[in-house]
Amino acid sequence: MKFTEKLSAAWRNNNSLLMVGLDPDINRFPEECRQSKTAIYDFCTGIVDATAPYACGFKPQIAYFASQRAEEQLAAICEYIKKNYPHLPIVLDSKRGDIGTTAEHYAKEAFERYRADAVTVNPYMGADSIEPYLAWEDKGVIILCRTSNHGGSDLQFATLEDGTPLYLHVARLVAEKWNRTGQCGLVVGATFPEEIAKVRQVIGPDMPLLIPGIGAQGGDVQNTVVAGCNALGEGVLINSSRAILYASAGTDWREAAAQMAINTRDEINEARHSLLLAPNNA
Numbered sequence: 001m002k003f004t005e006k007l008s009a010a011w012r013n014n015n016s017l018l019m020v021g022l023d024p025d026i027n028r029f030p031e032e033c034r035q036s037k038t039a040i041y042d043f044c045t046g047i048v049d050a051t052a053p054y055a056c057g058f059k060p061q062i063a064y065f066a067s068q069r070a071e072e073q074l075a076a077i078c079e080y081i082k083k084n085y086p087h088l089p090i091v092l093d094s095k096r097g098d099i100g101t102t103a104e105h106y107a108k109e110a111f112e113r114y115r116a117d118a119v120t121v122n123p124y125m126g127a128d129s130i131e132p133y134l135a136w137e138d139k140g141v142i143i144l145c146r147t148s149n150h151g152g153s154d155l156q157f158a159t160l161e162d163g164t165p166l167y168l169h170v171a172r173l174v175a176e177k178w179n180r181t182g183q184c185g186l187v188v189g190a191t192f193p194e195e196i197a198k199v200r201q202v203i204g205p206d207m208p209l210l211i212p213g214i215g216a217q218g219g220d221v222q223n224t225v226v227a228g229c230n231a232l233g234e235g236v237l238i239n240s241s242r243a244i245l246y247a248s249a250g251t252d253w254r255e256a257a258a259q260m261a262i263n264t265r266d267e268i269n270e271a272r273h274s275l276l277l278a279p280n281n282a
């Protein structure tokens with residue numbers, strides 16, 4: 001099944017646009033999870049079980065695993081999700097970007113080693129650096145466009161000769177040229193809803209937007225939904241990592257994570273409903 005089909009099914013079956021980010025920081029784990037040799041696996045699978053009913057997928061951030069020499073645990077977590085929640089897509093967040101032959105290995109890492117359904121990539125090296133990912137026909141390729149951090153403006157707000165900001169140029173390039181196979185998505189930060197709306201306008205209703213920046217980074221859910229969703233109230237994967245993972249450091253960490261996922265899903269859904277009821281939503 002193609003990534004976009006799997007994602008649409010997950011949005012509908014779980015009635016959720018919430019993507020749960022897996023950014024495991026052992027220093028923030030509950031005491032009971034810290035001692036084991038498989039602490040990262042134990043914690044992440046606990047979070048997966050607690051939040052799966054309320055999520056449209058999971059986004060493991062590879063640096064949190066690599067820095068702890070925990071790649072085997074990441075692979076095992078991905079296997080666990082595949083086995084127990086096969087309907088929920090995995091977006092491997094690795095933000096890779098390199099020339100073709102090296103990118104072939106990054107694509108293999110994401111799609112073969114970790115069996116991810118989609119991967120985040122950096123567009124800076126251009127079209128041929130994206131091609132190796134597109135060769136994996138069922139997989140999604142989610143390209144950085146307008147990132148949630150303030151420093152993103154340093155380059156993404158630079159303007160072309162005709163005045164177009166670089167992030168919109170990226171959106172247009174992806175929509176008009178790179179997405180010929182329908183595998184692409186874009187990353188836009190919840191901290192910049194005006195730019196999300198501009199990107200949605202440029203790319204049309206169908207391309208999925210991965211939107212991090214709610215929760216710990218303070219992005220506004222209502223504004224994000226209004227700016228990013230299409231007329232069906234879909235089209236976005238709204239990521240929250242720390243706010244869910246570390247909702248409690250006590251023995252109730254699973255319940256607290258589940259409750260935070262429910263609250264976030266519900267806040268998103270309330271905004272979707274008000275969007276769908278809006279008179280100009282033809």
Ligand SMILES: O=C(O)c1cc(=O)[nH]c(=O)n1[C@@H]1O[C@H](COP(=O)(O)O)[C@@H](O)[C@H]1O
Pocket residue numbers: 021023061093095120146147148149187188189212213214215216217239240241242243
């Ligand atoms: O590609 C990403 O996922 C990403 C892009 C971006 O613009 N901003 C951003 O925060 N992220 C990632 O999204 C997650 C956000 O985590 P929280 O701020 O804890 O919800 C982290 O894994 C970031 O690396």
